[in-house]
Amino acid sequence: MAAIAHRERVLERVVDEHRRRRRHDFWTLYLTRVAVLVALLLAWQLLSGVLLDPYFFSRPSLIWHQLVLLVQSGRFTGNVLLTVEEAFLGYLLGTVAATVAAAVLGLLPRAYAIVEPFLLAVYSIPSVAIGPLLIVWLGIGIDSKVVLAAYFVFFVVFMNGVSGVRSVPRGWIDVARVMGAGRGQLVTKVVLRGAAPHFMTGLRTAVPQAVIGAIVGEFISSQRGIGFLISDASARYNTAGVFAAISVLSILVLVMAILLSGLSRLGARRAG
Amino acid sequence: MADVSANGRGGAPRAEVVELVSVYKAFVAGGTRQAKLALEDVSLRVPRGEFWSIIGPSGCGKSTILNLIAGLSAPTDGTILYDGRAVRGVNTDVGYVTQDDNLLPWRTLQANVELALELRGVPAARRAERSRELIARVGLAGFERHYPAELSGGMRKRASIIRTLIYEAPVILMDEPFGPLDAQTRLVLQDDLLRLWERSRQTILFVTHDLVEAIALSDKVVVMSAGPGRIKHVYEVGIPRPRDVFHIHQAPGFSLIYDRLWADISGEIAMSRRAPAGEAVRTREAEG
Numbered sequence: 054m055a056a057i058a059h060r061e062r063v064l065e066r067v068v069d070e071h072r073r074r075r076r077h078d079f080w081t082l083y084l085t086r087v088a089v090l091v092a093l094l095l096a097w098q099l100l101s102g103v104l105l106d107p108y109f110f111s112r113p114s115l116i117w118h119q120l121v122l123l124v125q126s127g128r129f130t131g132n133v134l135l136t137v138e139e140a141f142l143g144y145l146l147g148t149v150a151a152t153v154a155a156a157v158l159g160l161l162p163r164a165y166a167i168v169e170p171f172l173l174a175v176y177s178i179p180s181v182a183i184g185p186l187l188i189v190w191l192g193i194g195i196d197s198k199v200v201l202a203a204y205f206v207f208f209v210v211f212m213n214g215v216s217g218v219r220s221v222p223r224g225w226i227d228v229a230r231v232m233g234a235g236r237g238q239l240v241t242k243v244v245l246r247g248a249a250p251h252f253m254t255g256l257r258t259a260v261p262q263a264v265i266g267a268i269v270g271e272f273i274s275s276q277r278g279i280g281f282l283i284s285d286a287s288a289r290y291n292t293a294g295v296f297a298a299i300s301v302l303s304i305l306v307l308v309m310a311i312l313l314s315g316l317s318r319l320g321a322r323r324a325g
Numbered sequence: 326m327a328d329v330s331a332n333g334r335g336g337a338p339r340a341e342v343v344e345l346v347s348v349y350k351a352f353v354a355g356g357t358r359q360a361k362l363a364l365e366d367v368s369l370r371v372p373r374g375e376f377w378s379i380i381g382p383s384g385c386g387k388s389t390i391l392n393l394i395a396g397l398s399a400p401t402d403g404t405i406l407y408d409g410r411a412v413r414g415v416n417t418d419v420g421y422v423t424q425d426d427n428l429l430p431w432r433t434l435q436a437n438v439e440l441a442l443e444l445r446g447v448p449a450a451r452r453a454e455r456s457r458e459l460i461a462r463v464g465l466a467g468f469e470r471h472y473p474a475e476l477s478g479g480m481r482k483r484a485s486i487i488r489t490l491i492y493e494a495p496v497i498l499m500d501e502p503f504g505p506l507d508a509q510t511r512l513v514l515q516d517d518l519l520r521l522w523e524r525s526r527q528t529i530l531f532v533t534h535d536l537v538e539a540i541a542l543s544d545k546v547v548v549m550s551a552g553p554g555r556i557k558h559v560y561e562v563g564i565p566r567p568r569d570v571f572h573i574h575q576a577p578g579f580s581l582i583y584d585r586l587w588a589d590i591s592g593e594i595a596m597s598r599r600a601p602a603g604e605a606v607r608t609r610e611a612e613g
Contacts, residue, residue, distance in 0.1 A: 224427040231395050232441040232492065233417040242444070246431055 111293040119297035123282075133301060136279040139195055139267035140309075143202020147263065148256060150203065151210035156240055159218025159248070176208050180266070184273045193274045202266030209262050210255035217251025218244055253317055260313055261306045268302065279305075341406075342496055342528050343371040343394055348403035350389055362553035363389050367403070369547065369556065371528060373495070378531045378539035379547045380586070382593050386554025387532040388424070391498040394530065395421050407496075420489035420527075422499040426481045428473040434484050435460065435469040441492040459487040463517050479510040483517065490521060496528045503538070515541055515570045523567060536586050540564070541573040546582075548589050550596075558589060 094113045097105075101112035123129045158165040184201055191197040221244050229243045245252075271280025279298050286294030350364040364386045371377055379387045392398045393405050396416035405412040407419075420441075428437045436443075438456040447455075460466055463483040473481055482502060489497060503511045515538060522529060533539050539546045539562075546560045564576045573579060 222425075222427070224423050224425050225429060227395075227397050228421060228423060228427045229440070229444065230415045231397070231417060231419060231421045232444055234444045238444055242440075243429070247429070249431070 109292060111296050115293040116296045116300065119291070119293045120300070123294075123297060128282075129301075132278055132282055133305070135195070135277050136264070136267050136271065136302075137305065139198040139270065139278065140202050140263040142195075142199045143204075143266055144206050144259065144263040146199060147203035147206025148210050148259065151207045151214060151255070152245075152252065154207075155211050155214025155218055155248075155252075156245055159215045160240065160244065165215070172208075172211075180205065180269050181273075184269055187270070188274050198267050198270030198275070198278070201270040202263045205262040205266035205269075206259040209259040210252065213251045213255030213258075214248060217248030217255075220251065221247035256317070257310065257313060260309045264302065264306050264309070340373050341370040342373040342408055343369070343530070344404075344406040344409075345369040345390070345393070346404045346406065348390075348393065348400045348405065350386065350393065350398075351401045364400075365553040365555050367554065367556055369559075371530065373528055374526045375544045376522060376529045376531065376542055377545045377547060378533055378543040379549060380533055380536065380539050380590065381549030381554070381557075382551040382590075383534070384554075385549040385551035385593075387549060388500050389554065391421065391500050391530065391532060394496070395419050395498060418494055419496045419498055420492065420494035422486055422489045422497065422502045424500045424502070424504060426473070426485035428481055428484055428488075430473050433470050433472055434465065434476065434480075437473065437484055438488040438491055440488060445492065455491055456487075459491055462521065463487055479506055479514060482506060482510075482514055486514075486518065486521075490525065490527075493525070494527065496530070499529065499531045501532055501534065503533075503535075511535075511538070512570055518542065519568060519570060536583065536590065537573065540579065540582055540586070541568060541570045546586060548586065548593075550593050557593075560586060 097110075098113045101107045101110060105112075107115070158168065180201070183204065184197075187197040187200050187204075191200060225243050225247060226239060229239055234242065267278065268280035268283070271278035272284050275281045279302055282298040283295055283302075286292075286298060345367050348364055348367045349362065351360045351362050353359070354361050367386075367390065369390075379390065381387055389398070393400055394407070394412065394416065396405075396412045396414050399413075407416055429440070432440065435453070435456050438460060439452040442452045442455065457466075457469070460469060463486070465480060465483055465487075468476065468480065473484070476484065486499075486502060503514050506514065519542060531539070531542060543562050546562060548557045548560065549555065550557045560582060562582055563578050564573070564582075568576065574583075
């Protein structure tokens, strides 16, 4: 009895230590991050006016002031939501198209060999060149921004996806084929699932790409959105306004990335 | 008991389930662009319900034979017959235990074992019943919800074997399934395999490089020579069943068959050592 109780105590101690260490790691990580951010802002604030010309580089207090003005003017929510909507729809469109394309082309090496140079050619078109075209085709409304965001997203997800599909071990596929898997089953149960880690990398890196796509679209031609706020402020030489809009953008991308990683963790648990 | 027949087909004629008729397989090596013969004039007739092992030096085309029977690749010349019909395309009547366990890392042990039944549309309740039974029989009960990465090498091997046995394919191909395991685990798994097989009596083709393993498990042992792969001899292992793999070396007739096989194989190994480049020479010597 005593021996068993002792064993329990030993095991408990290890679990306890492990839990404490993890909690500790978690908090030190986040506290350090916050400290770094605060230090950067503080340095900026203090150096502005001494080393940095506030006319060009602004300073955190002015940027904060601009943010407050923006919210008070009532222009904040509508513009942010529009950019979020464009980025979100573009992300959906881009990822779905890229996943289908990657699955099909990853499994058909000959077809992939044929289209690869064309894909690279399309990929090499600078966004500033394709943006105006999309606006000519789709108008200055939300559609052109969504497609531009999708274009940015597509290649990131597609490239990762294709390499994921191709890295699925031959043995997994052969074993499933011998077991009697049909083509569809092979794709859904082995290939896409096996390529999932690569796809996840693509999906994660595509989040900022979607926002960039939407912003570029707004930059080229728009009366609304965060991109418009940036171009509008910079046209008036309002550097604090530009920085204010940029900081909104960064926070937006951060929130989206956190949501996505939470979602993927949930998905991983579900799939188990 | 130690009835060693030099040329395979001993005993009364039986229905062959797998048949290779003068099969040739050639590959083009990527670097040299030259064709290389992996199998030359290989003929084999495996009767239903027997356990056959294939041994030979590495590179003698043992695995190639299994791939051909599974229909994963096609012969360059000759025919593979399964149940009297030529194999064209993937042969889903066989189960294939590959050298790597090839368990899907995102599936739990149980989900991996059930994969074949899932692909065949067997309802979940029936699947779970079958998989639980097999999992228990190889001593993996309690690990159903573990992922492959959380299992030891021996456990993964067991899992990969029962996931192949679960759909009761009439023929099971096994490619050095116990290769990378430690000696104790090997013995235990050989014992597991024999027990499973003695219930089901499927036809098994078992590739190995371990002489004792081949003798302990098989009815017949096929000895191959390398460069290009040919069948040298087919030996009958006369040891009665059920067998005790842990004491197989004490079984009557063991040393006789072991010595015969070893004499045959050691010649092959010496040959492939002496002439690493000269394939033509090696082949001629092997024939002599």
